[in-house]
Amino acid sequence: MSLTEAQLPYPDxxxxxxxxxxxxxxxxxxxxxxxxxxxxLHGNPTWSYMWRNLVRDLRSDHRCIVPDHIGMGRSDRPDESAYSYTAPSRLADLERLVEHLVTERGLPDRGWTLIGHDWGGIIGMAWARRRPDWLARIVMLNSAAFPMPLGYRLPWYLRLIRSGGSTSARLVHRTNAFAVAASHLGVASALPRPVRRAYVGPYRGLHRRLAVLRFIQDIPLTAADPAWPLIDVGPAEAPQLTSLPMLVCWGGRDRVFDHRFLAEWLRRFPSAEAHLFPRAGHFVQEDAREEVVACVREFLGRHTEGTGASW
Structure with a gap:
C-alpha cells in the first residue's frame, strides 16, 4: 500500500x-x-509538525503531548454530518483527550504547561480558564485568546474567506492555496523546501482541508459567532491564571497578529515575560528556531514549582 501525503516521513x-x-x-x-x-496546541493551517523542534529538545525532561486537531495533520477527516468544525468542538475535543490521558495514560491532573500558537492559543486558554488548577505555566507564541484589540481590523483576505460563499472561500477548499501561502508568508525567511512540504502535505486533496476553511470562517468577531464564548472573558483574567509564570515569544513581522495582540497579552498578564523576535514572522518557531527553543527551555527550568518533579 502506498503512503498518502499525510503519512509520508518529514524532516525531524x-x-x-x-x-x-x-x-x-x-x-x-x-x-x-x-x-x-x-x-x-497548533493553529491553522498548521499541525503538530510545527512543534517538532520543541519536542525533540524538551522530551528528555518533559512529557510532550501534541495533538492534531480533528481534520488536520494526521487526524481523521470526518464529514460535517459526523463532526462540527467549530471552536466549541475543538475545546470539547481537548477536554476529552486530556481526561483520557489523565485517567488512562497516567498523566497527572496538576503541573501542566500550556503552549499555544494561533488558534492553539484561543482553544488552549479556553481550556485553561476552565482548569486553572491543572496548570503550572503558560507559554504563548503569536496568538490571541480575547476579542480583537481596539482599532484592529482583520486582513482583507481573511475577511473575504470568512464571509463564506466567496471565490476566496472556494479557493481555500478546492486548492491548497491557503496552506501554501501560509508556508511562504508566515515566515520572514524562506523555509527549506522539505519543511515547507511538511507544512502543506497533510492538506493535499479536496477532502483533506475542510478544517482549514472552517477555522477561518470560525474567527470570532461578534457575539453571534460560535467561537465567541471562547474569547468573551471580560477585561481581566482570573488571579489563578495571572499568578502563573508566563512566557510570550513573539514574532515581530506577523502579518495577522500584530503588536496590538502582544500588548493585550501583556496587559492581561502583567507579570509575563516577553521576548520579541523582531525579524521573525507568524511562525516565530521557524524564523527564530534555536532562540525560541532555548528561551522556552530556560523559562521551564526556572519555573518548576507546581510541576511535580517526581512525574
Missing amino acids: YDFAPHWFEHGSVRQHYLDEGTGAPLLM
Missing part, C-alpha cells in the same frame, strides 16, 4: 503516532518523553 518528525477515538473519529497526537506534561 520521526515520532511514534498515538490515537484517541472520539466516537468514530480518530484524533492523532504525539506523546513523547517523561516528566511534567507540556501541552502544545
